[in-house]
Amino acid sequence: MIEAPCLDCGDPLRVVVREGVIEDQDPSRICTYVDIPIRDWSRNLPRA
């Protein structure tokens, strides 16, 4: 089980993963966000 705060709003996130399969997640629509298009990653790799 992984518990962490959302880096945007601070709300708690919980994910249960077993053998590479997401068994449970709370909230149900956890997402990740990248604001730099992949074509620009090499311009600033530490922040990509």
Added chain:
Amino acid sequence: MEAEAGFLSLAESMAVMSTARHRERLNGHYVSSVTSYSQQFAAKIKEVTQNNPFWDPAPYLAREPR
């Protein structure tokens, strides 16, 4: 809006981050293998994002160290 293309669901992120490019980072031969790892990563990105231009890795791959 291009910025909206930056969102990936948790499952999509997991699929992308599960390629060898991330999984093998502690491998002693990582640097010498990174080109093939990056090709797998790029293929998975294309599959997961359905060829969304925001996620087009072609220019990024062109700059990978050799």
